[in-house]
Amino acid sequence: MTELQSVIHAQNIRYDRKAEALYIIDQTLLPGEEKEIHLQTAEEMYDAIRTLKVRGAPAIGICAGYCMYVLAKSIRGEDQQVFFKKLSDYGEYLDSSRPTAVNLNWAIRRMLRTALEHVGCTRGQMLDALYEEAVAIHEDDIAKCKAISEYGLTLVKDGDGILTHCNAGPLATSRYGTALGPILLGTERGMKFKVYSDETRPLLQGARLTSYELQRSGVDVTLICDNMASIVMKNGWVQACFVGCDRIAVNGDTANKIGTSGVAILAKHYGIPLYVLGPTSTIDMDCPDGEHIPIELRDPEEIKNLWYEKPMALPEVKCYNPAFDVTDHTLISGIVTEQGVCRPPYTKSLAALFKGN
Ligand code: MRU
Secondary structure (H helix, E strand, C coil): CCHHHHHHCCCCEEEECCCCEEEEECHHHCCCCCCEEEECCHHHHHHHHHCCCCCCHHHHHHHHHHHHHHHHHHCCCCCHHHHHHHHHHHHHHHHCCCCCCHHHHHHHHHHHHHHHHCCCCCHHHHHHHHHHHHHHHHHHHHHHHHHHHHHHHCCCCCCCEEEECCCCCHHHCCCCCCCCHHHHHHHHCCCCCEEEEECCCCCCHHHHHHHHHHHHCCCEEEEECHHHHHHHHHCCCCCEEEECCCEECCCCCEEEECCHHHHHHHHHHHCCCEEEECCHHHECCCCCCHHHCCCCECCCHHHHCCCCCCCCCCCCCCCCCECEEEECHHHCCEEEECCEEECCCHHHHHHHHCCCC
């Protein structure tokens, strides 16, 4: 396998059926160490999602599917009402680990629906159905990422400069990724892009994960601090911005990693298109607009202390640390899903994706 293929096929989440064990790559250790950890208890699963050992909206959803299966297996006794109650409690607990990415809730609901559909079946049949559903969520994402990559690739040409924020590559999804998907797919086909990766303060997903994935894949990647996006755009080095998403509202407003809306405002100023790439599972048809998207607030320690040998601010200094922001739909040139490229008005083009469902 080439380096490029090994990045694309990285198994960030894997269920080993023989060992009956769920493993994830601990993303907090990258790029220094590539280490798998075994998730066994609900507390370990909650912690893995909460602390971003597994992260990226689609990856959180995939992981949650397998978590629900593992937890279902741990429920003893034959009473199906008790089984379903315990499984829903586990789902509620996992769902409370992070509020913004809708894929977590989506995957948990999908697993609970499968359990409900198998009421009256034997325990073995119920568990088999839940396992199949978790695998289906995973395999669907692989197919969706590939399709998103294909559609995204139609939006750029060989030699283009592309700016990305946070990490929406294979580690955050499955296989190609979403925002990084067209770049990796194009690279596989011999195209050459110049990618600018925002480091993405405060948790540095762009530095630790995006530049790692792209560098290892042989892509020409340049790491920049978040406050350098404007100069690279002004220099004429960026022809498109590709970003991922954690929740897309009905009107196209999109929550993604904190700083994305700033990138979008800059891109508009310099006349550069900004595309949001993500699976339809990230579209929340119950959410009318960005005002209704819950934004996760995280520990100020991430800003003041996390990456430093010594504290970088007085302990008593107030901090505001939202993990996501909402990019207004008017700043988005297109939303790329596995079904194609949606253009404004999004209320119409996004709704069309769900017709017949
Ligand atoms: O806090 P994170 O690292 O989970 O945030 C991730 C992002 O904002 C990604 O851009 C988004 O989830 C899309 S991943 C394909």
